[in-house]
Amino acid sequence: MEQTSKRDWYKEMSFYQIWVRSFADGNGDGIGDLYGVYDKLEYVKSLGVDGIWFSPIYPSPNADFGYDISDYKDIHPDFGDLDQFKKVLKKAHELGLKVIMDLVVNHTSDEHPWFIESRKGKDNPYSDYYIWRDKPNNWDSLFEGKAWEYDEQRGQYYLHIFAKKQPDLNMDNPKVREEVKDIMRFWLDMGVDGFREDVINFISKREGLPNGLPILPAAKGMSHYKDGPHIHEYLSEFRKVCEEYDCFQLGEGPMTTVKSAMNYLTGPTKSLDMMFSFDHMMADCFMTEYMHRPFSLVKLKKALTKWQKALEGKGWNALYMENHDHPRIISRYGSEHLWRESGTMLAACYIFLQGTPFVYQGQEIGMTNIRLMSIDQYVDVSSITNYHTYHLKEDPERRLHRIHLSSRDSARTPMQWNPGANAGFSNVKPWFYVNPNYKRVNVESEEKDPASILNFYRKCLSLRKSSKTLLYGTYNEFYPKNPNIYMYERCLDDEAYLVICSFSRLPVKPKKPEKFRGKRGELVLCNYEQTHKLFRPFETRVYRYKL
Ligand code: GLC
Numbered sequence: 001m002e003q004t005s006k007r008d009w010y011k012e013m014s015f016y017q018i019w020v021r022s023f024a025d026g027n028g029d030g031i032g033d034l035y036g037v038y039d040k041l042e043y044v045k046s047l048g049v050d051g052i053w054f055s056p057i058y059p060s061p062n063a064d065f066g067y068d069i070s071d072y073k074d075i076h077p078d079f080g081d082l083d084q085f086k087k088v089l090k091k092a093h094e095l096g097l098k099v100i101m102d103l104v105v106n107h108t109s110d111e112h113p114w115f116i117e118s119r120k121g122k123d124n125p126y127s128d129y130y131i132w133r134d135k136p137n138n139w140d141s142l143f144e145g146k147a148w149e150y151d152e153q154r155g156q157y158y159l160h161i162f163a164k165k166q167p168d169l170n171m172d173n174p175k176v177r178e179e180v181k182d183i184m185r186f187w188l189d190m191g192v193d194g195f196r197e198d199v200i201n202f203i204s205k206r207e208g209l210p211n212g213l214p215i216l217p218a219a220k221g222m223s224h225y226k227d228g229p230h231i232h233e234y235l236s237e238f239r240k241v242c243e244e245y246d247c248f249q250l251g252e253g254p255m256t257t258v259k260s261a262m263n264y265l266t267g268p269t270k271s272l273d274m275m276f277s278f279d280h281m282m283a284d285c286f287m288t289e290y291m292h293r294p295f296s297l298v299k300l301k302k303a304l305t306k307w308q309k310a311l312e313g314k315g316w317n318a319l320y321m322e323n324h325d326h327p328r329i330i331s332r333y334g335s336e337h338l339w340r341e342s343g344t345m346l347a348a349c350y351i352f353l354q355g356t357p358f359v360y361q362g363q364e365i366g367m368t369n370i371r372l373m374s375i376d377q378y379v380d381v382s383s384i385t386n387y388h389t390y391h392l393k394e395d396p397e398r399r400l401h402r403i404h405l406s407s408r409d410s411a412r413t414p415m416q417w418n419p420g421a422n423a424g425f426s427n428v429k430p431w432f433y434v435n436p437n438y439k440r441v442n443v444e445s446e447e448k449d450p451a452s453i454l455n456f457y458r459k460c461l462s463l464r465k466s467s468k469t470l471l472y473g474t475y476n477e478f479y480p481k482n483p484n485i486y487m488y489e490r491c492l493d494d495e496a497y498l499v500i501c502s503f504s505r506l507p508v509k510p511k512k513p514e515k516f517r518g519k520r521g522e523l524v525l526c527n528y529e530q531t532h533k534l535f536r537p538f539e540t541r542v543y544r545y546k547l
C-alpha cells in the first residue's frame with residue numbers, strides 16, 4: 001500500500017476551483033472578488049474539500065480573463081488587494097484549507113512592463129525576454145489566427161501561442177527563469193501551498209522554430225513547442241524552489257499523451273506532482289469542444305482507464321470533469337432534462353477514481369451551459385475566433401449552436417447562490433449573464449434538499465476520504481465496450497468497492513462481474529432513494545465488498 005509522506009499530503013485531499021470574477025461579489029460592483037470569497041469560505045469548507053485553486057487573480061487587461069498577466073506580484077483591483085488576499089489566505093488556513101495559485105509563465109500580457117520594455121528595441125535589457133523574429137514561421141496560434149504579430153515599434157514579429165495580447169516568454173533566457181522562480185518565492189513566502197502551472201508543457205520551444213505540419217486544425221506548429229527540448233531541465237529548476245517549501249505542483253498539460261506525462265510525473269525527470277490531462281475531455285469532440293461530435297461513453301472510459309492504469313503505483317492523477325475552459329458536464333455528458341440524476345451520477349463517476357479530485361465552482365450544484373442569443377454577447381476570445389473562423393458554410397443558427405456546446409463562457413456565468421435577484425451573486429447587475437435556471441439551480445435551495453446534487457457531492461467527497469481503499473486501492477474497469485455503463489472497482493487487501501454508473505436515459509440492467517457473483521455487497525451510495533432490479537436513467541451505485 002502506498003503511504004503518504006510529508007510532500008504527499010495532496011493525495012488525500014480534494015480541491016475546489018474558484019474563478020473569482022464569477023464567484024461572489026462582496027463590494028457591490030457586479031464583479032466577483034476576494035471580499036466575496038472571504039465570506040464564502042465556510043461554504044467551500046462545508047463541501048468537504050481541503051483546498052482551493054484560484055484561477056489568476058493578478059492585475060490583467062482581461063484579454064483572456066486573467067491569463068494575460070500584467071503584474072505577477074499584485075492582486076487585480078477588481079478583486080481587492082494584497083491585504084485582502086492575505087486575509088483570505090489566513091482564514092482559509094484557519095479552516096484547514098490549502099491555497100494554490102495559478103502560475104502562468106508561458107506568456108504575459110502585452111501590457112506587462114517586461115513586454116513594454118522589450119518592444120522598445122534590441123538593445124533593451126528586456127529585449128530577449130520574448131521571442132522576436134524578423135520573419136514569422138507558419139505556426140498558428142490557438143486563440144487568434146497566426147502565432148506571430150508584427151510590432152511597429154520594434155520592427156519585428158513576436159510569438160503568441162495564444163491571443164495577440166499574450167506574447168510568449170523566452171524561457172531559454174536564464175533571466176526569465178530567474179523571474180519565474182522569484183514569482184514563485186513571492187507567493188510561497190506569503191504562505192501559499194502550491195501552484196497550478198498553466199500550459200506548462202508549452203514553455204520550451206524547438207530550437208530554430210521550424211515550420212509545423214498542418215496536422216491539426218488551429219495548431220500548426222504544436223509539435224514544435226509541446227513537450228519541447230528543454231522542458232524537463234527548466235521544470236527541474238522550478239521544482240528546486242518548491243522543494244525549499246512544503247508545497248506541490250500541478251501542471252496543466254494540454255494534448256499531453258500519457259506516455260510523455262510519465263516523464264513529468266515519475267522517474268528522474270519528475271517535476272510535477274500531478275497533471276491535468278485532456279484525453280477525457282475529448283469524448284464529445286476532437287481537440288477542442290468547438291470540433292464537436294456526438295458523446296461516446298466508450299471514448300470517455302478508455303481515456304480515464306488509460307490514465308488510471310498508466311499511473312497506478314507510479315504517479316498520481318488529477319481528477320476533473322469541469323473547469324473554466326470547458327462547458328458544463330451535465331450539458332455535455334449528462335442530460336439537462338435528467339438534471340439531478342445525471343448531475344449526481346457524474347460526480348460519482350470520477351470522484352472514486354485514483355487521484356485528487358477537483359470540483360469547479362457551480363459544478364457541485366449542477367450548473368449547466370448558458371445559451372446566449374447572439375455571438376456578440378460572448379466575451380471569450382477563443383469562442384469569438386472559432387465562430388468567425390470555422391464552419392463558415394453552415395447557417396448562423398447552427399454555428400451559434402456550436403458555441404452553446406463549446407464556449408468557455410458557458411461555464412463562466414455567475415455562481416448561483418439563491419433564487420433571489422442576480423442569483424444572489426451580487427446586489428447589482430452582474431458583469432456577465434446569469435443562467436436563467438438559477439431559480440431551481442442554486443446553493444440555498446439545494447442546501448434544503450437532502451437529495452440535491454450539492455449534498456450528493458458532499459457524500460461522495462466524504463466517502464472517498466474515509467476509505468483507504470478508495471484513496472489508494474487498485475483500479476480495474478469492467479465491460480469497457482459497454483456503451484451505457486461505466487463500471488470499475490477499487491481494491492485494497494480484502495476490500496473492494498464496485499462503482500456502477502449508468503449513462504443511459506433508459507433503464508438498463510448491468511451484469512455483475514464474475515468475481516462479485518454470489519457475494520453480497522453493502523450498498524454505500526446511490527443517487528435514487530430506492531434500488532430496483534433495473535438501473536434507472538443515470539443511476540449510480542457504489543457497493544462495498546469483503547472479499
Ligand atoms: C490555459 C488556461 C486557459 C488559458 C490558456 C492560456 O489553458 O486554463 O484559461 O486561456 O491556458 O493561458
Ligand code: CA
Pocket residue numbers: 025026027028029030031032033078
Ligand atoms: Ca466586486
